[in-house]
Amino acid sequence: MTRRRGAWKTALGVVLAGWMLFPVYWMVNVSLTRTEDMRTDPPHWFPWNPTLDGYANALGDQLPALGTSLLVGLGCVVLTVLISAPAGYALAKLRVRGAGTVNFVLLVAQMIPSVVMAIGFYAIYVRLGWLNTLWGLVVADSTIAVPFGVLVFTAFMSGIPGELVQAAKIDGAGTVRTFTSIVLPVSRNAVITVSLFAFLWAWSDFIFASTLDRNGSMIPVTLGIYRYIGNNTTEWNSIMATAAVASVPAAVLLVVAQRYVAGGVTAGAVKD
Structure with a gap:
């Protein structure tokens, strides 16, 4: 049975x-x-x-767009980790006032549709001169990843044994040294998780790209595929080959990083 x-x-x-x-x-x-x-x-x-003609056409036409998406994705990862890791540490270990309110605001921020945010970014970027720039696209994509990253780091770092932090303080380490030398290395799984999702969000973004980088000289692959469909409606093998090539980095990252995403920070602290 x-x-x-x-x-x-x-x-x-x-x-x-x-x-x-x-x-x-x-x-x-x-x-x-x-x-x-x-x-x-x-x-x-x-x-x-x-x-393999479709793949040859895709790589010949979309290789610059793939490189742009790679730069935007890596930039989004760096900016997201630099902001969300210290913020998560402060909320988890430093007992700052209003931590509950901050967590609530972060949850609400993730409910705002990307279309609404893109309209607001467009009005701001016009004044700052950031339209059609890679940096502007990195900042916009990071606004989606940072709230998620702060929540993940807060949850992971809350599970770190307090003895580790106390031992660092006894040895004379300050707040910054404790964070960089003790808390951040132990939070490897959180870093990988946040980096993975930040990269995937930036890699797959279309709303911000079509709104903030429509006329740029360097466009991401999502916008490249959109334009490619309009210019090559009869060459479906090239269009699908472009989509297949664009799917490879995301699939590889998910397979490689899945065990780190599933790992617990407490187990990592004990092993280290």
């Missing part, structure tokens, strides 16, 4: 996973299919005569 129940759950899980992953398979299938083979009815479920 137990084996039957386990087999039923496994079968259901396989069906649901296949259903959710089918768009990914179809994206890869179309990216390898020749343009003339897409006009068949019914369409081919497998690229019987595959071609």
